Amino acid sequence: MPNPSVKNHLQGETSPYLLQHADNPVDWYPWSEEALARAHRENKPIVLSIGYSACHWCHVMAHESFESPEIAAAMNEHFINIKVDREERPDLDQIYQLAQQMLTGRPGGWPLTMFLEPENQVPFFGGTYFPPEGRHGLPGFKDLLERIAEFFHAHREEIQSQNSRLLAAFEELDTRTSAVEPEMLGPAPLKAAQQQLAQSFDPRYGGFKGAPKFPNPSSIERCLRDVRGEHLSAEARQKALDLARLTLEQMAQGGIYDQLGGGFCRYAVDSQWRIPHFEKMLYDNGQLLALYADAYELWGSERCRRVLEETGHWAIREMQSPEGGYYSSLDADSEGREGKFYVWTREQVQALLEEDEYPLVARYFGLDQPANFEGHWHLYGAITPEALAQELNLSPRILEETLATAKQKLFAAREERIRPGRDDKILTSWNGLMIKGMAAAGQALAEPAFIASAERALDFVRGHLWREGRLLVSYKDGRVQHPGYLDDYAFLLDALLALLQARWREGDLAFAVELAEAALAHFEDPAQGGFYFTADDHETLIHRPVPLMDNATPAGNGVLAWSLQRLGHLLGEMRYLKAAERTLKASWASIQHTPHAHCSLLKTLEEWLYPPQMVILRGPEENLGSWRAIATGEYAPRRVSLAIPKGARDLWGQLEEYRPEGDRVTAYVCSGHTCSPPLTQQEAFKAHLADQGR
Template identity: 55%
Template sequence: MSHAPAHSNRLAAETSPYLLQHAHNPVAWQPWGEEALALARAENRPILLSIGYSACHWCHVMAHESFEDPETAAVLNRLFVNIKVDREERPDLDKIYQTAHQLLTGRGGGWPLTVFLDPRDHTPFFAGTYFPREPRHGLPAFTDLCRRVAEWYGEHADDLAGHAWALGEAMTRLNPAPAGGEILDGAPLEDARAQLESAFESRHGGFGQAPKFPHPDNLNRLLRHWHASRVRGNEDETALKMAAMTLTRMAMGGLFDQLGGGFCRYSVDNEWMIPHFEKMLYDNALLLPVYADAAQATGNGFYARIAAETGEWALREMRAPGGGFTSALDADSEGEEGRFYTWTREEVEALLSPGEFAVAAHRFRLDGEPNFEGRWYPHVFHSLAETARRLGIDETEAARRFEAARERLFQARGKRVRPGRDDKVLSAWNGLMIRGLARAGRLLGREDFLQAAEQALDFLRTGLWREGRLLASWKDGRARHAAYLDDYVFLADGILELLQARWREGDLEFALELVEAVLAHFEDREAGGFFFTADDHERLIHRPKPMLDEALPSGNGIAAQVLLRLGHLLGETRYLDAAEGTLRAAWNGIREAPYAHTSLLTALEEYLDPPRSVVLRGHGEALARWQALAQKAYDPGRMVLAIPAEAGALPGLLAERRPRGEAIAYLCTGTACAAPVTTLAGFERALEGKWD
């Protein structure tokens, strides 16, 4: 017999899985919106703003300790208007109040984010992250803190006007002032390379010390730098070695799920052994193309396998009905972090044959000490060659046994209670996954990846594109929330990558519609660059213009890349001017901290050395043959479009790229184009040299 929950609040009508997790708390939570904000103003009660996400471990801990506790809830309900926000649905609010936390406390924030706001203008006056129910770790008890905050507000509310002005001024200054007439040069590219080597952890790979994040943008920058140095004739082998070592160690470690594929959020140690077990769509979407690129650049099949298993994980575990991709898998199951992924030695031994167990035990060191809370979490300690020598068998037999062991363990694990899945579909993260699957599908020859990318694009276009504007989030048939800069530009970038895999009627037109919406509603026409929110977005205490890469690439960096590529491809000077304006807006920050602006560095690189575009027109097998030739080598600055001869009306300069014979190639570098090439031998010669 089912029982009605003892409590319900206004979150019960929401779609966000994170908000629904709190719908039956005794706390009188409300979603962010005019109703809650008006109530706070009318009653002059401060707002307790709590921001988190469904896969967040410490969000769960604070919920269990405090928000599910009736005594704590009674204090919160009496003193505050309580508002819950899913940071993945409302990254605008999260960016603003994470920034405010940094300004108020002098240190970085995180989740859960706990902020107390002035009800009159929503300015934060106290901020923190996780607070325990009882005092510990140098933190006060949450209810004691809440009482002190409410008491302080009652005594000092009239003093907050000056505080609000000062905080507003500080946040405004964070939006970069544009560079003047300075020449944009390549110095930050070299400086970033030096900074990456300085931060490189040479024993285990990666950058900095634990907790260690994968930083796919850093790895992409190193691969691009290596390629550029090779073209110049002074190959930077160290750059390639740093990228390769990091990619290898992450994939051999516990950051990568050795049984089911896909990457966890970060490693809690320097060895990449034990992760924070949540799996985010965006991490995998960003790592997937880097591994595929590394496989192409180095010829190392190991990277191809990791890319393939990452894509397979996404298709198997993260797809929503209709083809979109869901957001995250929780770190916890059965009330324990990592429970789904860890083993006892006895469990493993019971599932495997003696020969299989011998190989798995040596590779995963099951004969050593447990590495996670008395259990074993798979981490590759020994290569197959080492294991084969240890057991006195050949490497082929070791590989056969190991793959059989992996499959048996994977099938057995699938019968366990699975971690929760946040099944909302986010436009921005799907744009990243479309790009990753399209690139990996093309480089690895995976038709299933390409089909999945196309289906995800069609899902977004059908379900989240309304009258020339994009929506940010979809769940259970409901599309919600005005889209942000990242949604538009990540999706446009994904389409450009998908078009390089194969041409579909309507896809380029959709990318151009997205870009035109960005120029119309997000561009800062005075200072350059793009705001995170549109000009008709809800008015908040700050309109950020983020340039730094964080967990996601900078929307401004991706916007500049997309605009440069489309501008050169179509001969559209508006796009080129907007890209240059973005680089100038970010220039002072890029020069001061190039390492933190890797997405904009890629745009800078392509501004200084314009992308080489290859437009092919032709028929059937001949067109496919020319396309494969153009895309055979790793060349991140080359864009290849193979457009069937029968394709409909094309925009801009593409309209002049007319078909002739079985195939024809139009090769350009920036605005400089070579004579069309009409023979396969001539095309091969052109690809070997600089055609401009």
């Protein structure tokens, strides 16, 4: 066990992940000039360990290796040791994950363990989890440390030669080109992406084939948008609907979804969505809330409504700080065991329920089947409520009431357990994703509490993480850290546009413009097009990526280009439209190569080819609600609607030209380059929207 009297250089940090390692016998540093200078001065290679607080295998490696005095002694003797929270420093994580894949030819992950040259921080060896002693084909970490230290000093020229090749490979990753003319942009990648997604689709359980199975929100959003796609045949649109619907309904029934408390876990370890890796991440849930809001508007299932309600309340109850910002994650572990907070024995469930409740609940949640998680049961919807009602010859209403009562009892009992750890730092980018999700859920359900929650989070970010016209990354215990990245600006601008559509509030449009201007000033490559992940005044690293492909979160280039394009249409601001177009042209080769990996950029392409429908409502604030409901009450992914009160002052660009006629609500509808005359009758407004399509 570590000596609690020994403290390393992490003790002054705010990241919960770094603080978990503050009393390790390893002499950890945060990524800092002090650590890099010491490595250079002492000519010692760097051990770079990247993880995050909700990461199960990060905890395992910490316990096995970083708490070991013997292993720590080897690390301290031969290396300078740097610990990084990947959520606070995604710039470092992106670079070294890519390097690990280049060096090993294997996928990355966390914990990430890299060995860096001290002069320029170029990695020469790496991997992910290493056990303390060799097993399962993995070398033991202690032996690995000794071998790498010896190799570093004996083969310096060989390492430097490899480093030169690695840096050259990084340069080749930038596939952008400025030699693309606008007429070369077309719908072919949209069609190809739909075909690629359909080919990898799991027709039985939804999602994409294989295990572990991830939600892939950007891909499912692409399918939802394809349901209304002008570029697809009727058959392809139906296939896209089937894919999205089966996936979202199966996820809602599965164990990846917390059937008692709401919220989704990170992924399922099986192909049927039943057993999750139990960590809950803010970024997953923000994206999934927005997806389920779209799905609810598209096909209106009770299952989608339940997910929206329960996950929205979970976000407010467990993830929103008293100050307003949303926390980052919930751990997979409690009391040192993965999933312990969530799983049950039959006896525990039976003791909490009435005699007539248990058989029904056992059938619904799979308790009548063999244990599915280490001798316990993790709850999932083993049968749909509709099928169970028919099987038991019960009315759907009685079944639903019985299930709801039983779930309340189980939830209340579970609340008495020792909870998983919570990473309570507040990240700007992930707050952007959840603000958008809560705004979308609030709009779909007409739930003002969800919209108010999103407003509180936005106000927190603006009040604490927006300084002198720039965003910061992270807030914890009154301290803010790190200059903002592309995702911070992109996701927050996207969230503002979603929140403005759910309700109008003075000052928010002006903030959106400020974000857009800051992003253009500090992240764009105006010569070649596209946006760097780091700002123009960021510290110099071994690579400055321009992320185009979606990962667990959408690519910042796609989200920012799409948001700029929408804002440009709303305000009539050609600079924003041109920046989006430059991004599309620069990324065109990459999009064409793997269309399905660029779903967020495909949104930008789709609305570049088929401009969005803009709906501007003006009139007395008390009369706007019913008009807004008409504009937002159906799934219309290429529609942007703002309901702006008559006396609003915070107007920019061409929005100032849309004025109400007297005291009547007035609707202005522009589709492409054609605008309707002012519409002052609701029925005429409905008819016009129906005639223009969605």
